Amino acid sequence: MFFPKAMSELELIVPSKDLLGVMKVISGHGVFHQTDSNYPQLNAAGGAPNTWQERAAAYSALERRVQAVMQALGIEEGRPPSTDFRDVVEMEAVTPTLERIEGEVKATTDQLADSQRRTDEIQSTLRQLEPVAGIELDLAALRKSHFMISMLGLMPAANVGRLQTSLARVPHAFLILRQDSQKPVVWLAGTQSNADVIERAARSAYLEPLTLPDSHEGTPNQIIDSLNRELGDLRQRVEQLKARLAELTRTDREELLTLLWEIHASRTLTEAIVRFGQLRHTYVMVGWVPTDELETLTRRVKQASRETLIETIPTSRHGDNRNIPVALQNSRLLRPFQMLVTTYARPRYGELDPTWLIALTFPLLFGAMFGDVGHGLVLTIFGLLISSGKVKQLKSLASLGLLITICGISATIFGFLYGSFFGFEHAIPTLWIKPSDDPLTILGIAVGAGVVLLTLGFLIGIFNAVVSRDWPHLIFGHNGIAGFLLYWSALTAIAGSAKFIPLPPQPSIILAGVAAFMIMFADFFIRLMEGDRPLIEGGIFVFLFQGFMELFEAVLTFLSNTLSYIRVGAFAIAHGVLSVVMFLLAGLLDPHLGILYWLVVGVGTVIIVGFEGLIVGIQVMRLSYYEFFSKFFTGGGMRFEPLTLAPTKEQS
């Protein structure tokens, strides 16, 4: 719970003959995170060509073909079936079935595409013919004339006069077949000897001639009738083809899904094998396994292949462990908070998993900023509704449902403490404090809470440094002992000077001076302890300036981090004030507390719960990420991705 799962490194040397058997066990168990052990030197020693790579490529191509067929039939891949697919299928066994289904589907989809293309062509021609529908002219006769050029089409009305002017010196006939203020239908004709002039004039006047295929004969209405008949036949044909595809979907669905998962499993296994080291008669498999699963896995591997050599190497949380995959082990209730953490970064193997911490602080801060029994309950119900998955439109937010519910409950509890119910400040008794009545106290409490959280952050940071045995940063780091000392000695010095605590400020000032000195020259001391040379880079003045800037930055960060928590109190006050404004506005619009009054209150409540809730959520995230996490959380851990044919629990 506090740390990622303990991992052990596992190395297997598997005889070639047992490879598939061992692979079945490993992929079936779903706990082995493979690392690449396919070193060129290793393979050179084996001397045998790696045919697994070719097979993996062939399975991959086959899988794409199955997916293409399924897509054409509209079959969803869905989740892998419960059937045991932990084996590599032979190419020859699956290809004929795939080719048969593929051939049937392709023939049908090709015909469908042809029919649809032809439908589009006809519709395009019909659109062109629509403006000239009522004109009694044999279009084919015009087109076939040897001595005449003629054009039937549309043109901008404004260009008609200019077109006629431009053809004044060329014998021609120009008729407006249908008047239109924007696009009249016109017919332009002339002799073939003047074809180039007429075409140029028509083009430059933006005359848009109809472009009909040669096959169409008769008047526009006759052509339209003939095309409509063809269109009817085509639509019938399309329906038949679609029915045929639906039939294929029904008959071939199960077979295709089986094929897909068999091939998918084969591809996954062969791709994994490609990453194994290959010797002459053996394969080397290296990876990570959760320590609590190690015994079961090794026992099963031994059952599958007695000759397999197994070596396990325990790992440590100390030192550099960035190459160790991280599997987080949090309960279902903590999953939404784990999502918040991993959005920021995945903890490293040796690092404390802050999910449990954020699960405490996030709802607490949210509730404090959004305290209202009514609003909290609305949020809780909304969260439950999202979690239930009953509202289709909210399904994409399902992962946030639990988070919203918990935040809503927290807001409800704080609502009782603040005595606020849907913005009515006197409807229920105040159990603790009313933020809008006592703003200075609530702001002071907020800063105090910030000091507590930052102190907790410092302590966890120090703990992480101890676990990873990073002594230089533990002592001299901003977030190590030096930073902690500076933060608290400065706080006590200020509190002592202002007589908030019965302590003289002098010892704290001396302690703060020591801590400031440690931070200022932290780089020097860290280099000294880590054995890095030179100890001072870029000359003494640059060094001193850098040291001063380090200290300045540290002090500024501590100050801004602490003051940032004022927003918790500020939002608590603003939440109440916003409700007051809503009631004032409603009262102004409808002093008799009629329908309008309650309408404004209703809309105002939706805005408060929706928008303010969102803003408060973002502010809490900000406080968690930038103020709190920055004190102790490094992140950068590698995700644990076990070799499996089904997604892991964490992935799902």
Added chain:
Amino acid sequence: MAGGVSGYAAVNARVRVMYSYLLSAEDLTRLSQAPDLVSLVGALRQTAYGSYLDGLREQELTPEAIIFQVKRRLADVYQSVINAAPPHTRSLFLQLYRYYEINNLKAILRGIVTGPERNTEESLWDRVRPVLFPYGAMSVLPAQAMVESGSVASAVELLHGTPYYDVLAFAMKRYSAEQSLFPLEVALDLDYWRKLWAEARKLLGQDQGPATRIVGSLLDLNNIMWAIRYRVYQGLSEEETINYTLPFGYHVSDEDIRAIAAGADISAIVSRLYPEIPDAAALLEDPKRGLPVLEHRVKRYLMQQCLAAFVGNPFQVGVPLAFLVLIDLEVQDLTVLIEAKFTHVPVEDFRNFLLRTPEAA
């Protein structure tokens, strides 16, 4: 109809004040003598453009940035005149102002065709935006969305519901076939001038004369230049030249355009149309070299006509219309000056390209 004294009182007062801020020939001579671009901007800060240039720091003094600020004043002047104009003339001024929006539209389409610069992180929109006229809230162009749409066809689709969609939708068939912006740009130009002419003709009484004179003179300038360019530079056929020009104007008639299109002597036609330009025939002996000079002379002639509009009855549409043309010509002069100072061209080499000079006055 709110015409006459009461209708024109507000716009006249505004125009008269702004007219007094127009740069005189002497002002332009003084600005020409600025030793460099920084000094020119310093001198311009003492003029009506001052408040627009104050925000520019010395390291931002590029010709593009300065010209953009100068055009901001032009846009403000246009909007001020449009807002104060009598209601029955407002559509004329709005249509006149669309000239700059159409130029923006052309710049956007050219930007899309050219595409983003290679080897640079600058987006296409970053490259197009500085060349656009600061048209302001009156613009109907979704400029950034058009640029980012990636193709001319998608950009035109975004113009649905604007005055440009129908015109461009018709011309798009030719664009698709020819992959040239020429048909789109010609269609936009012809539509603009047709609508502007129609707006001028729509006015009645004492407004129609000045409106058709000024708009017609502008139209003449464009129409005659198009006709000559189509014939001389682009070698278009007679029928194409006719279709790409307009049959109306103030001086220039359809017969003149048709004659140019048919191959008649251009210099004779121009000399007859513009007797005020004595060396027109000589200039057109070599049309390719002489045409820019001729265009410059015709613009000067137009400027004289606009200045003359301020003499006589002030309560008619000619006064604000002439003022808008004058301020546009002033911005053209300033553009020449800014470019010349940036490229260190000596005064004597660019003086002839200025419209408002003591000689011209």
